[in-house]
Amino acid sequence: MLSKKPASRMISAAILTGSLLGAGASFSTEPVEAASKIDSTSSTAKEHAVTTLHEIYNKAFSGEMPYTATGLKIKENTQQEVYATFGSPPEPGNADETFDYYHAEMGHPGFAFAYNEDKVISQIRYFGTNVERDHNLGGITPKVLGKQLGSADQIRHIYSTNEINYIYKTGDYELQFIVGEDQTVNHINLLEAK
Numbered sequence: 001m002l003s004k005k006p007a008s009r010m011i012s013a014a015i016l017t018g019s020l021l022g023a024g025a026s027f028s029t030e031p032v033e034a035a036s037k038i039d040s041t042s043s044t045a046k047e048h049a050v051t052t053l054h055e056i057y058n059k060a061f062s063g064e065m066p067y068t069a070t071g072l073k074i075k076e077n078t079q080q081e082v083y084a085t086f087g088s089p090p091e092p093g094n095a096d097e098t099f100d101y102y103h104a105e106m107g108h109p110g111f112a113f114a115y116n117e118d119k120v121i122s123q124i125r126y127f128g129t130n131v132e133r134d135h136n137l138g139g140i141t142p143k144v145l146g147k148q149l150g151s152a153d154q155i156r157h158i159y160s161t162n163e164i165n166y167i168y169k170t171g172d173y174e175l176q177f178i179v180g181e182d183q184t185v186n187h188i189n190l191l192e193a194k
Helices: 004-020 028-062 079-086 141-147
Strands: 099-102 110-115 123-128 156-160 162-169 171-180 187-192
Touching: 028 079, 028 141, 028 171, 028 187, 079 099, 079 187, 141 162
Parallel strands: none
Antiparallel strands: 099 110, 110 123, 123 187, 156 162, 162 171, 171 187
């Protein structure tokens, strides 16, 4: 008789535990579903980053950047045309700086423009978006650059910031992918090829 009591207690405990946990049927699949959602989100972010990379690379051949900077070209458009497109910069360059900065806001990418002495665009910087950074520059690494664009034409170490500059020639222009210590692109420079 003693042997039946422990068995009935174990069955009662199993039934009670099963009813409290919803019979345990969904318990075993939740981690798998969560992992697959993470992989799916990660995959989507990588796809967006690669799309961004190709859009920037393709536009660079005409001396411009995509998105809100489309139509503003190096060696063609003036500072006044940048102001007509973006408005006056929230942080205009001072006498020591040559860039007008436009910060990323509400999913719109940030840009900076440098000008020559005639106030014609000489360089465009792309800072990407601050929101969901992994869908943009934060999803671009040296490995992604190599896989998508091939080997860089030149690689330079920037000692003052401990960043690496991956340079790709795009016709009359060059793209400089500035990679930070986290091994993701911090920003992209577009300027006339040297």
